[in-house]
Amino acid sequence: MKILCALLVAFIPVLHATPGGPPNIVLVMADDQGWGDMAYNGHPRLKTPNFDAMAREGVRFDQFHAAAPVCSPTRGSVMTGRTPNRFGCFSWGHTLRPQEVTIAEVLQKSGYRTGHFGKWHLGSVQKASPVSPGASGFDEWVSAPNFFDLDPILSDGGKAVPFKGDSSDVTMDLALKFIRGCAQKDQAFFTVIWFGSPHSPHRALEADRALYADQPEKLRDFYGEITAMDRAVGRLRVELKTLGLRDNTLLWYCSDNGALPKVGSAGKHRGNKGSIYEGGLLVPSLLEWPAEYAKPKVITTPCVTCDIFPTLLAVTGAKQEREVPLDGENILPLLEGAAQKRVKPIGFWNHPTGGISTPSDKWMSELLADQQKGIEPADSARLAPDAGKITKTYPLDHHPGHSAWIEWPWKLHRIEKKSPDVTWELYNLATDPEEEHVLIAEQPERVAEMRQQLEDWLEGVARSLNGGDYAK
Numbered sequence: 001m002k003i004l005c006a007l008l009v010a011f012i013p014v015l016h017a018t019p020g021g022p023p024n025i026v027l028v029m030a031d032d033q034g035w036g037d038m039a040y041n042g043h044p045r046l047k048t049p050n051f052d053a054m055a056r057e058g059v060r061f062d063q064f065h066a067a068a069p070v071c072s073p074t075r076g077s078v079m080t081g082r083t084p085n086r087f088g089c090f091s092w093g094h095t096l097r098p099q100e101v102t103i104a105e106v107l108q109k110s111g112y113r114t115g116h117f118g119k120w121h122l123g124s125v126q127k128a129s130p131v132s133p134g135a136s137g138f139d140e141w142v143s144a145p146n147f148f149d150l151d152p153i154l155s156d157g158g159k160a161v162p163f164k165g166d167s168s169d170v171t172m173d174l175a176l177k178f179i180r181g182c183a184q185k186d187q188a189f190f191t192v193i194w195f196g197s198p199h200s201p202h203r204a205l206e207a208d209r210a211l212y213a214d215q216p217e218k219l220r221d222f223y224g225e226i227t228a229m230d231r232a233v234g235r236l237r238v239e240l241k242t243l244g245l246r247d248n249t250l251l252w253y254c255s256d257n258g259a260l261p262k263v264g265s266a267g268k269h270r271g272n273k274g275s276i277y278e279g280g281l282l283v284p285s286l287l288e289w290p291a292e293y294a295k296p297k298v299i300t301t302p303c304v305t306c307d308i309f310p311t312l313l314a315v316t317g318a319k320q321e322r323e324v325p326l327d328g329e330n331i332l333p334l335l336e337g338a339a340q341k342r343v344k345p346i347g348f349w350n351h352p353t354g355g356i357s358t359p360s361d362k363w364m365s366e367l368l369a370d371q372q373k374g375i376e377p378a379d380s381a382r383l384a385p386d387a388g389k390i391t392k393t394y395p396l397d398h399h400p401g402h403s404a405w406i407e408w409p410w411k412l413h414r415i416e417k418k419s420p421d422v423t424w425e426l427y428n429l430a431t432d433p434e435e436e437h438v439l440i441a442e443q444p445e446r447v448a449e450m451r452q453q454l455e456d457w458l459e460g461v462a463r464s465l466n467g468g469d470y471a472k
Contacts, residue, residue, distance in 0.1 A: 015111030034259020081309025093356030104137025127158025
């Protein structure tokens with residue numbers, strides 16, 4: 001079996017980076033940065049000169065949504081193009097299912113060299129896990145099981161390694177090393193850079209804190225972490241240019257959920273992280289691909305993290321080996337100006353299943369200590385060996401929690417706290433971005449149509465959740 005696997009690996013094609021060919025791809029994601037946590041979106045104090053330059057020079061998305069209002073599910077949506085409840089990633093700390101096909105796996109088989117750096121939070125970062133970055137399509141990975149801060153311990157392909165410095169600087173150092181290595185071999189690359197900031201506990205370098213000396217202590221650290229991310233992204237842009245790669249590299253930035261309460265900014269939008277209202281879903285998003293989009297543009301059509309997967313398929317010409325329902329759509333027509341609206345409405349479903357604790361600092365410290373002693377970690381449950389088992393069947397006609405359906409400019413909310421009681425809310429996001437004025441009574445025909453679409457979608461998601469998309 002090992003010989004067969006080695007042979008299969010040997011026949012993975014190598015895609016050489018050529019002008020006019022498929023681009024290098026870099027996906028960058030923040031952890032808990034809200035829509036308003038950017039100077040270019042009007043924040044009165046934050047200093048984000050590199051993000052501001054991207055917003056000025058590249059593609060700025062003004063209505064970009066996380067697929068979920070918390071981290072792990074949104075990250076799963078990027079990897080799969082699917083709303084996360086389809087594979088049971090209900091909340092933070094839930095994993096991918098090994099049955100899911102990730103964008104890393106697809107691009108790896110198409111000849112890209114694949115690398116993951118930073119926060120994973122879709123499973124274990126131990127080598128033997130079925131849901132590690134390595135098992136999910138990444139050739140190289142230096143990753144953390146959850147958010148991480150100053151002087152982190154990260155898993156380098158399964159080996160715990162301590163690092164020094166700001167977490168965003170450390171993450172970018174690792175990613176740039178990978179990119180340089182690919183550039184030296186003229187190898188096309190797919191690089192995922194997932195920062196651990198600005199997630200709490202907010203510990204910024206003193207030099208970054210000093211930029212906000214007039215602010216309260218908590219804000220100094222929170223703003224300082226965003227400044228560190230900005231600096232890291234600036235280094236990435238400079239390095240791509242220095243290597244002669246910037247023109248044909250697609251760089252896509254976003255956050256994993258909406259704004260943190262108290263310290264973060266959702267702008268004028270209702271809600272925060274954890275909420276299906278726009279403040280919990282809208283995130284900053286920027287894209288650069290100078291070879292294709294040399295002039296700046298602003299996309300006001302709603303988009304979602306599920307769109308990343310099908311868009312990258314279209315960009316690269318890569319194919320899925322197994323067709324499954326995707327919730328995202330290829331947004332190249334929007335980027336190219338051939339379309340003004342999306343084809344698919346966007347669905348959200350915040351299931352009431354709670355999160356699972358994944359304390360990165362504790363786990364990585366213990367992994368390091370065990371490995372230094374030459375022993376295997378005692379807690380095998382952290383490997384998530386049963387991530388692919390489907391042990392529960394969910395009803396197709398009962399959809400607890402808070403779900404929503406965006407068909408611009410309309411957004412319909414379905415709130416089921418206790419079955420069979422369901423509350424419905426309808427808002428016009430174009431005229432009411434704060435989601436304050438319920439229009440159920442004024443739009444009965446529209447509500448009936450959108451309600452049916454949402455409930456049909458929820459039933460389809462439940463079928464996927466029950467394993468309906470996997471070969472028996």
